[in-house]
Amino acid sequence: MEVGHEQRRSREDYEELDRLLTEADGSLVDEDLRGANEMLKKAGVKATSMWGRLDDRCFRGTCGRW
Numbered sequence: 477m478e479v480g481h482e483q484r485r486s487r488e489d490y491e492e493l494d495r496l497l498t499e500a501d502g503s504l505v506d507e508d509l510r511g512a513n514e515m516l517k518k519a520g521v522k523a524t525s526m527w528g529r530l531d532d533r534c535f536r537g538t539c540g541r542w
Contacts, residue, residue, distance in 0.1 A: 484527050493522050 500515035 489522070489526050491517060493526070494524060 496515050496519040500512045503511035
């Protein structure tokens with residue numbers, strides 16, 4: 477992990493990411509797929525800004541495809 481990414485993660489970042497994921501979950505409960513999609517896109521952008529680009533090696537073992 478690069479030091480630059482570590483410095484970009486603050487409590488507020490985690491709270492915002494949590495809020496976006498909670499909103500996405502609420503949209504799914506309400507069967508609002510468009511709203512869930514938008515919130516998940518925003519959460520993805522937020523996570524990328526917090527951790528930087530992740531390659532597919534980070535996700536191996538979480539899906540049966542690998």
